[in-house]
Amino acid sequence: xKVITMTRCDGRxxxxxxxxxxxxxxxxxxxxxxxxxxxxxxxxxAVYGPKEVIPRFLARNDKAxxxxxxxxxxxxxEDRKRPGPDRxxxxxxxxxxxxxxxxxxxxxxxxxxxxxxxxxxxxxAGTRCAGITAATLALVDxxxxxxxxxxxxxxxKVDDQIVLDLCKEEDNSGQADVPxxxxxxxxxxxxxxxxxxxxxxxxxxxxxxxxxxxxxxxxMQMDALKSKYGD
Amino acid sequence: MVIEMDAIANIKREYINNLAIEGKRLDERAPDExxxxxxxxxxxxxxxxxxxxxxxxxxxIVGxxxxxxxxxxxxxxxxxxxxxxxxxxxxxxxxxxxxxxxxAIELARVVDRGIRESKALDTGKLCIVPGELVRIVFxxxxxxxxxxxxxxxxxxxxxxxxxxxxxxxxxxxxxxTDEIESLPLRKVPVTCTIAKIGGxxxxxxxxxxxxIMASRITVSTDEDGNVVAMQKGIDGSxxxxxxxxxxxxxxxxxxxxxxxxxxxxxxxx
Numbered sequence: 001x002k003v004i005t006m007t008r009c010d011g012r013x014x015x016x017x018x019x020x021x022x023x024x025x026x027x028x029x030x031x032x033x034x035x036x037x038x039x040x041x042x043x044x045x046a047v048y049g050p051k052e053v054i055p056r057f058l059a060r061n062d063k064a065x066x067x068x069x070x071x072x073x074x075x076x077x078e079d080r081k082r083p084g085p086d087r088x089x090x091x092x093x094x095x096x097x098x099x100x101x102x103x104x105x106x107x108x109x110x111x112x113x114x115x116x117x118x119x120x121x122x123x124x125a126g127t128r129c130a131g132i133t134a135a136t137l138a139l140v141d142x143x144x145x146x147x148x149x150x151x152x153x154x155x156x157k158v159d160d161q162i163v164l165d166l167c168k169e170e171d172n173s174g175q176a177d178v179p180x181x182x183x184x185x186x187x188x189x190x191x192x193x194x195x196x197x198x199x200x201x202x203x204x205x206x207x208x209x210x211x212x213x214x215x216x217x218x219x220m221q222m223d224a225l226k227s228k229y230g231d
Numbered sequence: 232m233v234i235e236m237d238a239i240a241n242i243k244r245e246y247i248n249n250l251a252i253e254g255k256r257l258d259e260r261a262p263d264e265x266x267x268x269x270x271x272x273x274x275x276x277x278x279x280x281x282x283x284x285x286x287x288x289x290x291x292i293v294g295x296x297x298x299x300x301x302x303x304x305x306x307x308x309x310x311x312x313x314x315x316x317x318x319x320x321x322x323x324x325x326x327x328x329x330x331x332x333x334x335a336i337e338l339a340r341v342v343d344r345g346i347r348e349s350k351a352l353d354t355g356k357l358c359i360v361p362g363e364l365v366r367i368v369f370x371x372x373x374x375x376x377x378x379x380x381x382x383x384x385x386x387x388x389x390x391x392x393x394x395x396x397x398x399x400x401x402x403x404x405x406x407x408t409d410e411i412e413s414l415p416l417r418k419v420p421v422t423c424t425i426a427k428i429g430g431x432x433x434x435x436x437x438x439x440x441x442x443i444m445a446s447r448i449t450v451s452t453d454e455d456g457n458v459v460a461m462q463k464g465i466d467g468s469x470x471x472x473x474x475x476x477x478x479x480x481x482x483x484x485x486x487x488x489x490x491x492x493x494x495x496x497x498x499x500x
Contacts, residue, residue: 087331087336087339087340088340090333090336091333091336091337091340093333094333094336094337095337095462095463095464097466098463098464098465098466098467101466102466102467178461183468187470187471188468188469188470189463189468189469189470189471189474190463190467190468191463192448192461192462192463192469192474193461193462193463194460194461194462195344195347195348195459195460196348196459196460197348197349197350197453197457197458197459198457198458198459199456199457199458200456200458200475200478200479200482203458203461203474203475203478204471204475207471207474207475208471211471
Protein backbone atom coordinates (compact mmCIF):
# COMPACT_ATOMS: atom_id res chain seq x y z
CA UNK A 1 0.00 0.00 0.00
CA LYS A 2 1.12 3.51 -0.74
CA VAL A 3 1.58 5.87 2.20
CA ILE A 4 -1.08 8.55 2.12
CA THR A 5 0.88 11.78 1.99
CA MET A 6 -1.54 14.25 0.57
CA THR A 7 -4.98 15.24 1.65
CA ARG A 8 -7.58 15.76 -1.05
CA CYS A 9 -9.08 19.12 -1.89
CA ASP A 10 -12.13 18.42 0.25
CA GLY A 11 -10.07 16.79 3.02
CA ARG A 12 -11.18 13.22 2.32
CA UNK A 13 -8.92 10.20 2.61
CA UNK A 14 -7.98 8.46 -0.65
CA UNK A 15 -10.49 5.66 -0.07
CA UNK A 16 -13.25 7.83 1.34
CA UNK A 17 -16.61 8.47 -0.36
CA UNK A 18 -18.33 11.81 -0.34
CA UNK A 19 -21.43 12.06 1.86
CA UNK A 20 -24.20 10.09 0.18
CA UNK A 21 -27.92 10.26 1.00
CA UNK A 22 -30.56 8.05 -0.60
CA UNK A 23 -34.33 8.07 -0.50
CA UNK A 24 -36.72 5.60 -2.12
CA UNK A 25 -40.18 6.47 -3.46
CA UNK A 26 -39.90 10.23 -3.82
CA UNK A 27 -42.14 10.76 -6.87
CA UNK A 28 -45.86 9.98 -6.96
CA UNK A 29 -46.64 9.44 -10.64
CA UNK A 30 -43.75 7.10 -11.42
CA UNK A 31 -44.13 3.36 -10.78
CA UNK A 32 -40.90 3.53 -8.84
CA UNK A 33 -38.51 6.33 -7.94
CA UNK A 34 -35.51 7.34 -5.89
CA UNK A 35 -33.40 10.37 -5.06
CA UNK A 36 -29.66 10.26 -4.48
CA UNK A 37 -27.62 13.13 -3.12
CA UNK A 38 -23.96 12.29 -3.58
CA UNK A 39 -21.66 15.09 -2.48
CA UNK A 40 -22.95 18.01 -4.53
CA UNK A 41 -24.77 15.79 -7.03
CA UNK A 42 -28.56 15.77 -6.86
CA UNK A 43 -30.08 13.03 -9.00
CA UNK A 44 -33.63 11.70 -9.42
CA UNK A 45 -34.51 8.37 -11.01
CA ALA A 46 -37.94 7.19 -12.09
CA VAL A 47 -39.09 3.85 -13.48
CA TYR A 48 -42.19 3.29 -15.61
CA GLY A 49 -43.37 -0.15 -16.60
CA PRO A 50 -43.48 -2.91 -17.56
CA LYS A 51 -45.62 -1.23 -20.21
CA GLU A 52 -46.44 -1.26 -23.88
CA VAL A 53 -43.46 -0.94 -26.20
CA ILE A 54 -43.50 2.23 -28.26
CA PRO A 55 -42.41 2.15 -31.04
CA ARG A 56 -43.71 -1.40 -31.56
CA PHE A 57 -40.77 -2.69 -33.59
CA LEU A 58 -38.53 -2.48 -30.53
CA ALA A 59 -40.56 -5.22 -28.84
CA ARG A 60 -38.72 -8.48 -28.15
CA ASN A 61 -40.58 -11.76 -27.86
CA ASP A 62 -38.08 -13.27 -25.42
CA LYS A 63 -37.60 -10.43 -22.95
CA ALA A 64 -38.55 -6.92 -22.00
CA UNK A 65 -36.93 -4.00 -23.77
CA UNK A 66 -35.02 -1.80 -21.33
CA UNK A 67 -34.81 1.87 -22.19
CA UNK A 68 -32.62 4.23 -20.17
CA UNK A 69 -32.57 7.96 -20.59
CA UNK A 70 -30.11 10.28 -18.87
CA UNK A 71 -30.65 13.99 -18.93
CA UNK A 72 -29.25 17.03 -17.23
CA UNK A 73 -31.29 20.07 -16.19
CA UNK A 74 -30.11 23.29 -17.86
CA UNK A 75 -29.27 24.73 -14.42
CA UNK A 76 -27.37 21.66 -13.21
CA UNK A 77 -23.95 22.84 -14.36
CA GLU A 78 -21.86 26.03 -14.27
CA ASP A 79 -22.57 27.08 -17.87
CA ARG A 80 -26.23 26.52 -18.76
CA LYS A 81 -26.74 23.24 -20.54
CA ARG A 82 -28.90 23.47 -23.64
CA PRO A 83 -32.00 21.34 -22.99
CA GLY A 84 -32.49 18.11 -24.89
CA PRO A 85 -30.27 15.14 -25.54
CA ASP A 86 -26.64 15.74 -26.49
CA ARG A 87 -24.12 13.08 -27.52
CA UNK A 88 -22.83 12.64 -23.98
CA UNK A 89 -26.35 12.04 -22.59
CA UNK A 90 -27.16 9.52 -25.33
CA UNK A 91 -23.99 7.58 -24.61
CA UNK A 92 -24.56 7.62 -20.84
CA UNK A 93 -28.12 6.37 -21.38
CA UNK A 94 -26.74 3.48 -23.41
CA UNK A 95 -24.06 2.46 -20.91
CA UNK A 96 -26.56 2.79 -18.05
CA UNK A 97 -28.87 0.34 -19.80
CA UNK A 98 -25.90 -2.02 -20.17
CA UNK A 99 -25.14 -1.62 -16.48
CA UNK A 100 -28.69 -2.30 -15.29
CA UNK A 101 -29.82 -5.00 -17.76
CA UNK A 102 -27.80 -7.86 -16.19
CA UNK A 103 -29.58 -7.23 -12.86
CA UNK A 104 -33.14 -7.19 -14.21
CA UNK A 105 -35.04 -10.39 -14.95
CA UNK A 106 -36.11 -9.05 -18.35
CA UNK A 107 -37.23 -12.54 -19.43
CA UNK A 108 -40.25 -12.18 -17.12
CA UNK A 109 -41.81 -9.51 -19.34
CA UNK A 110 -41.53 -10.34 -23.06
CA UNK A 111 -43.16 -7.89 -25.49
CA UNK A 112 -43.06 -5.08 -22.94
CA UNK A 113 -40.84 -2.17 -22.05
CA UNK A 114 -39.23 -0.99 -18.84
CA UNK A 115 -38.27 2.65 -18.93
CA UNK A 116 -35.64 4.11 -16.61
CA UNK A 117 -35.30 7.89 -16.47
CA UNK A 118 -32.42 9.59 -14.72
CA UNK A 119 -32.58 13.34 -14.32
CA UNK A 120 -29.63 15.26 -12.93
CA UNK A 121 -30.66 18.42 -11.07
CA UNK A 122 -27.18 19.33 -9.88
CA UNK A 123 -23.96 17.89 -11.28
CA UNK A 124 -20.58 17.69 -9.58
CA ALA A 125 -18.71 14.72 -11.11
CA GLY A 126 -19.99 11.19 -10.75
CA THR A 127 -23.53 11.73 -12.02
CA ARG A 128 -23.67 8.48 -13.99
CA CYS A 129 -22.72 6.50 -10.87
CA ALA A 130 -25.26 8.38 -8.77
CA GLY A 131 -27.80 7.81 -11.57
CA ILE A 132 -27.24 4.04 -11.75
CA THR A 133 -27.42 3.80 -7.96
CA ALA A 134 -30.69 5.75 -7.92
CA ALA A 135 -32.11 3.85 -10.92
CA THR A 136 -31.54 0.53 -9.14
CA LEU A 137 -33.48 1.76 -6.11
CA ALA A 138 -36.26 3.00 -8.38
CA LEU A 139 -36.43 -0.40 -10.13
CA VAL A 140 -36.86 -2.14 -6.78
CA ASP A 141 -39.43 0.49 -5.77
CA UNK A 142 -41.36 -0.26 -8.99
CA UNK A 143 -41.48 -3.94 -8.05
CA UNK A 144 -39.40 -5.06 -11.04
CA UNK A 145 -37.92 -8.52 -10.38
CA UNK A 146 -34.16 -8.26 -9.93
CA UNK A 147 -31.25 -10.66 -9.60
CA UNK A 148 -29.59 -8.24 -7.20
CA UNK A 149 -28.75 -4.59 -6.76
CA UNK A 150 -26.45 -2.64 -9.04
CA UNK A 151 -24.17 -0.33 -7.11
CA UNK A 152 -21.93 2.22 -8.79
CA UNK A 153 -18.92 4.27 -7.78
CA UNK A 154 -15.97 5.83 -9.57
CA UNK A 155 -12.30 5.84 -8.76
CA UNK A 156 -9.52 7.71 -10.48
CA LYS A 157 -5.98 9.01 -10.49
CA VAL A 158 -5.25 12.41 -9.00
CA ASP A 159 -1.72 13.70 -8.23
CA ASP A 160 -0.37 10.25 -9.16
CA GLN A 161 -2.49 8.58 -6.50
CA ILE A 162 -5.45 6.26 -6.91
CA VAL A 163 -8.43 7.79 -5.14
CA LEU A 164 -12.10 6.94 -4.68
CA ASP A 165 -15.05 9.01 -5.88
CA LEU A 166 -13.59 12.08 -7.59
CA CYS A 167 -15.26 15.42 -6.92
CA LYS A 168 -15.49 18.08 -9.66
CA GLU A 169 -12.13 19.75 -8.93
CA GLU A 170 -10.40 16.37 -8.93
CA ASP A 171 -12.19 15.31 -12.10
CA ASN A 172 -11.07 18.48 -13.89
CA SER A 173 -7.45 18.30 -12.75
CA GLY A 174 -7.18 14.52 -12.44
CA GLN A 175 -5.21 12.13 -14.62
CA ALA A 176 -7.87 9.46 -14.98
CA ASP A 177 -11.47 8.67 -14.10
CA VAL A 178 -12.93 5.16 -13.85
CA PRO A 179 -16.71 4.94 -13.34
CA UNK A 180 -17.72 1.42 -12.39
CA UNK A 181 -20.88 -0.48 -11.49
CA UNK A 182 -21.20 -3.98 -10.13
CA UNK A 183 -23.86 -6.50 -9.37
CA UNK A 184 -23.10 -6.38 -5.67
CA UNK A 185 -23.89 -9.99 -4.90
CA UNK A 186 -21.39 -11.42 -7.40
CA UNK A 187 -19.07 -8.47 -8.02
CA UNK A 188 -19.76 -8.83 -11.76
CA UNK A 189 -18.74 -5.57 -13.43
CA UNK A 190 -21.66 -4.20 -15.45
CA UNK A 191 -20.43 -0.67 -16.14
CA UNK A 192 -16.84 0.15 -16.87
CA UNK A 193 -15.50 3.22 -18.54
CA UNK A 194 -12.14 4.84 -18.19
CA UNK A 195 -10.46 7.89 -19.58
CA UNK A 196 -7.04 9.24 -18.78
CA UNK A 197 -3.63 7.63 -18.58
CA UNK A 198 -2.95 4.68 -16.29
CA UNK A 199 -0.56 1.75 -16.15
CA UNK A 200 -1.91 -1.80 -15.99
CA UNK A 201 -1.12 -1.90 -12.25
CA UNK A 202 -2.94 1.37 -11.66
CA UNK A 203 -5.99 0.07 -13.55
CA UNK A 204 -6.01 -2.99 -11.28
CA UNK A 205 -5.70 -0.82 -8.17
CA UNK A 206 -8.39 1.61 -9.37
CA UNK A 207 -10.86 -1.19 -10.19
CA UNK A 208 -10.33 -2.84 -6.80
CA UNK A 209 -10.83 0.48 -5.01
CA UNK A 210 -13.97 1.27 -7.03
CA UNK A 211 -15.40 -2.18 -6.21
CA UNK A 212 -14.81 -1.39 -2.53
CA UNK A 213 -16.68 1.89 -3.02
CA UNK A 214 -19.56 0.07 -4.75
CA UNK A 215 -19.86 -2.23 -1.74
CA UNK A 216 -20.24 0.76 0.60
CA UNK A 217 -22.88 2.15 -1.75
CA UNK A 218 -24.64 -1.24 -1.69
CA UNK A 219 -24.94 -1.03 2.11
CA MET A 220 -26.48 2.43 1.81
CA GLN A 221 -28.91 1.18 -0.86
CA MET A 222 -29.98 -1.65 1.43
CA ASP A 223 -30.44 0.81 4.31
CA ALA A 224 -32.52 3.12 2.11
CA LEU A 225 -34.74 0.22 0.99
CA LYS A 226 -35.15 -1.01 4.57
CA SER A 227 -36.15 2.42 5.82
CA LYS A 228 -38.86 2.53 3.12
CA TYR A 229 -40.06 -1.07 3.23
CA GLY A 230 -38.83 -2.34 6.61
CA ASP A 231 -36.69 -5.46 6.98
CA MET B 232 -32.09 -2.06 -31.54
CA VAL B 233 -32.89 -5.54 -32.78
CA ILE B 234 -34.77 -6.06 -35.99
CA GLU B 235 -36.07 -9.49 -36.94
CA MET B 236 -33.60 -9.70 -39.83
CA ASP B 237 -30.77 -9.51 -37.34
CA ALA B 238 -31.93 -12.60 -35.51
CA ILE B 239 -29.48 -15.44 -35.40
CA ALA B 240 -30.61 -19.03 -35.20
CA ASN B 241 -30.32 -20.53 -31.74
CA ILE B 242 -28.45 -23.43 -33.24
CA LYS B 243 -25.75 -21.09 -34.53
CA ARG B 244 -25.65 -19.32 -31.20
CA GLU B 245 -24.99 -22.60 -29.46
CA TYR B 246 -22.43 -23.60 -32.06
CA ILE B 247 -20.39 -20.40 -31.65
CA ASN B 248 -20.63 -20.68 -27.86
CA ASN B 249 -19.43 -24.27 -27.86
CA LEU B 250 -16.58 -23.45 -30.22
CA ALA B 251 -15.49 -20.62 -27.90
CA ILE B 252 -15.47 -22.95 -24.91
CA GLU B 253 -13.09 -25.22 -26.85
CA GLY B 254 -10.92 -22.20 -27.71
CA LYS B 255 -12.06 -22.22 -31.36
CA ARG B 256 -13.86 -19.77 -33.61
CA LEU B 257 -16.13 -19.82 -36.67
CA ASP B 258 -13.38 -18.61 -38.99
CA GLU B 259 -10.74 -20.82 -37.37
CA ARG B 260 -8.93 -17.93 -35.75
CA ALA B 261 -7.22 -18.20 -32.38
CA PRO B 262 -9.01 -16.37 -29.51
CA ASP B 263 -6.33 -13.66 -29.57
CA GLU B 264 -6.07 -13.38 -33.36
CA UNK B 265 -7.25 -10.39 -35.40
CA UNK B 266 -8.71 -10.79 -38.85
CA UNK B 267 -6.58 -9.60 -41.73
CA UNK B 268 -5.98 -5.87 -41.46
CA UNK B 269 -5.54 -3.78 -44.59
CA UNK B 270 -4.84 -0.07 -44.32
CA UNK B 271 -4.64 2.39 -47.21
CA UNK B 272 -3.49 5.80 -45.95
CA UNK B 273 -4.47 8.97 -47.86
CA UNK B 274 -7.26 7.16 -49.69
CA UNK B 275 -9.34 10.32 -50.13
CA UNK B 276 -7.43 13.04 -51.89
CA UNK B 277 -9.90 15.79 -50.98
CA UNK B 278 -9.31 15.22 -47.28
CA UNK B 279 -6.27 16.55 -45.42
CA UNK B 280 -5.77 13.07 -44.08
CA UNK B 281 -7.65 9.82 -44.57
CA UNK B 282 -7.55 6.08 -44.35
CA UNK B 283 -9.40 3.15 -45.86
CA UNK B 284 -9.45 0.24 -43.47
CA UNK B 285 -10.48 -3.34 -44.01
CA UNK B 286 -10.64 -5.57 -40.98
CA UNK B 287 -11.82 -8.91 -42.28
CA UNK B 288 -15.20 -8.19 -43.88
CA UNK B 289 -15.50 -4.78 -42.22
CA UNK B 290 -14.76 -1.76 -44.38
CA UNK B 291 -14.58 1.84 -43.21
CA ILE B 292 -13.18 5.15 -44.41
CA VAL B 293 -12.07 7.87 -42.06
CA GLY B 294 -11.40 11.39 -43.27
CA UNK B 295 -9.74 14.28 -41.50
CA UNK B 296 -10.68 17.80 -42.52
CA UNK B 297 -9.92 21.03 -40.75
CA UNK B 298 -11.31 24.48 -40.31
CA UNK B 299 -10.20 27.53 -38.38
CA UNK B 300 -12.35 29.17 -35.77
CA UNK B 301 -12.46 30.80 -32.40
CA UNK B 302 -11.30 28.71 -29.43
CA UNK B 303 -13.48 27.68 -26.51
CA UNK B 304 -13.32 30.45 -23.88
CA UNK B 305 -11.99 28.10 -21.17
CA UNK B 306 -9.10 26.87 -23.37
CA UNK B 307 -8.23 29.99 -25.42
CA UNK B 308 -4.82 28.67 -26.55
CA UNK B 309 -5.88 25.22 -27.69
CA UNK B 310 -7.28 23.84 -30.90
CA UNK B 311 -10.16 21.42 -31.02
CA UNK B 312 -10.72 17.89 -32.28
CA UNK B 313 -14.21 16.51 -32.91
CA UNK B 314 -15.18 13.04 -34.03
CA UNK B 315 -18.37 11.91 -35.68
CA UNK B 316 -19.54 8.61 -37.10
CA UNK B 317 -22.16 7.63 -39.64
CA UNK B 318 -23.74 4.18 -39.78
CA UNK B 319 -25.45 4.58 -43.15
CA UNK B 320 -28.06 2.15 -44.56
CA UNK B 321 -25.55 1.23 -47.27
CA UNK B 322 -23.38 -0.56 -44.72
CA UNK B 323 -25.91 -2.93 -43.18
CA UNK B 324 -29.60 -3.87 -43.33
CA UNK B 325 -29.68 -3.00 -39.64
CA UNK B 326 -28.73 0.65 -40.16
CA UNK B 327 -31.27 3.33 -40.91
CA UNK B 328 -30.87 6.82 -42.27
CA UNK B 329 -31.44 9.79 -40.04
CA UNK B 330 -29.51 11.46 -37.25
CA UNK B 331 -26.88 9.33 -35.46
CA UNK B 332 -28.42 6.86 -33.03
CA UNK B 333 -26.97 5.42 -29.83
CA UNK B 334 -24.62 3.04 -31.60
CA ALA B 335 -23.15 5.68 -33.90
CA ILE B 336 -22.72 8.10 -31.02
CA GLU B 337 -21.02 5.48 -28.83
CA LEU B 338 -18.76 4.50 -31.73
CA ALA B 339 -17.66 8.10 -32.31
CA ARG B 340 -17.19 8.82 -28.62
CA VAL B 341 -15.15 5.69 -27.88
CA VAL B 342 -12.87 6.33 -30.87
CA ASP B 343 -12.58 9.99 -29.85
CA ARG B 344 -11.81 9.17 -26.24
CA GLY B 345 -9.02 6.75 -27.14
CA ILE B 346 -7.24 9.53 -29.03
CA ARG B 347 -8.16 12.49 -26.83
CA GLU B 348 -7.39 10.93 -23.47
CA SER B 349 -3.99 9.64 -24.56
CA LYS B 350 -3.09 13.30 -25.22
CA ALA B 351 -1.90 12.08 -28.63
CA LEU B 352 -2.90 15.30 -30.34
CA ASP B 353 -1.02 18.33 -29.01
CA THR B 354 -3.97 20.73 -29.13
CA GLY B 355 -1.75 23.60 -27.92
CA LYS B 356 0.08 23.43 -31.25
CA LEU B 357 -3.23 23.80 -33.13
CA CYS B 358 -3.46 27.36 -31.83
CA ILE B 359 -2.83 29.98 -34.53
CA VAL B 360 -3.54 33.32 -32.79
CA PRO B 361 -3.87 32.84 -29.00
CA GLY B 362 -7.40 33.55 -27.81
CA GLU B 363 -8.61 34.32 -31.35
CA LEU B 364 -7.91 31.69 -33.94
CA VAL B 365 -7.34 27.95 -33.60
CA ARG B 366 -7.45 24.94 -35.86
CA ILE B 367 -10.48 22.68 -35.55
CA VAL B 368 -9.77 19.13 -36.63
CA PHE B 369 -12.72 17.06 -37.79
CA UNK B 370 -12.42 13.29 -37.74
CA UNK B 371 -15.34 11.86 -39.75
CA UNK B 372 -16.00 8.16 -39.85
CA UNK B 373 -17.96 6.53 -42.68
CA UNK B 374 -18.80 2.88 -42.33
CA UNK B 375 -19.10 1.02 -45.66
CA UNK B 376 -19.61 -2.57 -44.62
CA UNK B 377 -20.36 -3.78 -41.11
CA UNK B 378 -18.65 -7.12 -40.78
CA UNK B 379 -18.22 -6.71 -37.04
CA UNK B 380 -15.88 -4.81 -34.71
CA UNK B 381 -16.47 -1.38 -36.19
CA UNK B 382 -14.84 0.11 -33.09
CA UNK B 383 -11.36 -1.16 -33.87
CA UNK B 384 -11.62 -0.62 -37.62
CA UNK B 385 -12.70 2.98 -37.03
CA UNK B 386 -10.16 3.52 -34.26
CA UNK B 387 -7.36 2.33 -36.54
CA UNK B 388 -8.76 4.44 -39.39
CA UNK B 389 -8.98 7.57 -37.23
CA UNK B 390 -5.44 7.46 -35.90
CA UNK B 391 -4.07 6.58 -39.35
CA UNK B 392 -5.93 9.50 -40.94
CA UNK B 393 -4.68 11.89 -38.25
CA UNK B 394 -1.15 10.56 -38.53
CA UNK B 395 -0.93 11.12 -42.28
CA UNK B 396 -2.87 14.41 -42.36
CA UNK B 397 -1.10 17.45 -43.79
CA UNK B 398 -2.36 21.00 -43.38
CA UNK B 399 -1.14 24.44 -44.40
CA UNK B 400 0.99 26.32 -41.91
CA UNK B 401 -0.67 29.55 -40.78
CA UNK B 402 1.32 32.73 -40.19
CA UNK B 403 1.03 34.88 -37.07
CA UNK B 404 -1.61 37.07 -38.75
CA UNK B 405 -3.85 34.04 -39.11
CA UNK B 406 -3.46 33.50 -42.85
CA UNK B 407 -2.55 30.21 -44.54
CA THR B 408 0.87 29.96 -46.18
CA ASP B 409 1.93 27.67 -49.04
CA GLU B 410 3.86 25.43 -46.67
CA ILE B 411 2.24 22.35 -45.20
CA GLU B 412 2.87 20.45 -41.97
CA SER B 413 1.76 17.27 -40.26
CA LEU B 414 -0.58 17.36 -37.28
CA PRO B 415 1.19 17.55 -33.89
CA LEU B 416 0.73 13.89 -32.92
CA ARG B 417 2.72 12.66 -29.95
CA LYS B 418 1.46 9.08 -29.80
CA VAL B 419 -0.38 6.41 -31.73
CA PRO B 420 -3.13 5.12 -29.41
CA VAL B 421 -4.90 1.98 -30.62
CA THR B 422 -8.19 0.44 -29.47
CA CYS B 423 -8.64 -3.27 -28.95
CA THR B 424 -12.13 -4.72 -28.65
CA ILE B 425 -12.76 -8.01 -26.95
CA ALA B 426 -15.95 -10.05 -26.86
CA LYS B 427 -16.95 -12.43 -24.10
CA ILE B 428 -18.50 -15.60 -25.51
CA GLY B 429 -18.97 -18.85 -23.61
CA GLY B 430 -17.03 -17.30 -20.74
CA UNK B 431 -13.97 -16.81 -23.01
CA UNK B 432 -12.38 -13.63 -24.25
CA UNK B 433 -12.11 -13.32 -28.05
CA UNK B 434 -10.43 -10.33 -29.72
CA UNK B 435 -11.86 -8.67 -32.80
CA UNK B 436 -15.34 -10.26 -32.92
CA UNK B 437 -16.78 -10.69 -36.41
CA UNK B 438 -20.48 -10.07 -37.09
CA UNK B 439 -21.90 -13.44 -36.04
CA UNK B 440 -19.84 -13.38 -32.87
CA UNK B 441 -21.06 -9.85 -32.14
CA UNK B 442 -24.66 -10.97 -32.45
CA ILE B 443 -24.31 -13.57 -29.71
CA MET B 444 -21.60 -12.13 -27.45
CA ALA B 445 -22.51 -11.88 -23.78
CA SER B 446 -20.56 -8.70 -23.34
CA ARG B 447 -17.92 -6.51 -24.92
CA ILE B 448 -15.02 -4.40 -23.71
CA THR B 449 -12.84 -1.93 -25.58
CA VAL B 450 -9.43 -0.95 -24.22
CA SER B 451 -7.27 1.75 -25.81
CA THR B 452 -3.55 1.67 -25.14
CA ASP B 453 -0.53 3.77 -26.15
CA GLU B 454 2.98 2.72 -27.16
CA ASP B 455 4.23 3.13 -23.58
CA GLY B 456 1.85 0.39 -22.45
CA ASN B 457 -0.51 2.79 -20.71
CA VAL B 458 -4.26 2.27 -20.74
CA VAL B 459 -5.80 5.49 -22.05
CA ALA B 460 -9.50 4.59 -22.29
CA MET B 461 -11.86 1.72 -21.55
CA GLN B 462 -15.49 1.07 -22.31
CA LYS B 463 -17.70 -1.86 -21.49
CA GLY B 464 -20.29 -2.07 -24.25
CA ILE B 465 -23.75 -3.68 -24.48
CA ASP B 466 -25.31 -5.75 -21.68
CA GLY B 467 -23.55 -8.42 -19.72
CA SER B 468 -20.70 -8.25 -17.26
CA UNK B 469 -17.03 -8.97 -16.62
CA UNK B 470 -15.15 -10.19 -13.57
CA UNK B 471 -12.25 -8.05 -12.37
CA UNK B 472 -9.79 -10.74 -13.54
CA UNK B 473 -11.40 -10.76 -16.99
CA UNK B 474 -10.99 -6.98 -17.27
CA UNK B 475 -7.32 -7.29 -16.37
CA UNK B 476 -6.90 -10.10 -18.91
CA UNK B 477 -8.54 -7.84 -21.50
CA UNK B 478 -6.09 -5.05 -20.59
CA UNK B 479 -3.13 -7.40 -21.10
CA UNK B 480 -4.52 -8.61 -24.44
CA UNK B 481 -5.16 -5.02 -25.55
CA UNK B 482 -1.57 -4.03 -24.83
CA UNK B 483 -0.17 -6.86 -26.96
CA UNK B 484 -2.69 -6.59 -29.81
CA UNK B 485 -2.59 -2.80 -29.75
CA UNK B 486 1.17 -2.90 -30.28
CA UNK B 487 0.82 -5.34 -33.19
CA UNK B 488 -1.79 -3.16 -34.88
CA UNK B 489 0.23 -0.02 -34.16
CA UNK B 490 3.16 -1.51 -36.06
CA UNK B 491 0.85 -2.29 -38.99
CA UNK B 492 -0.46 1.30 -38.98
CA UNK B 493 3.03 2.80 -38.96
CA UNK B 494 4.22 0.39 -41.67
CA UNK B 495 1.25 1.26 -43.91
CA UNK B 496 1.92 4.98 -43.52
CA UNK B 497 5.62 4.54 -44.15
CA UNK B 498 4.98 2.53 -47.32
CA UNK B 499 2.48 5.10 -48.58
CA UNK B 500 4.87 8.01 -48.21
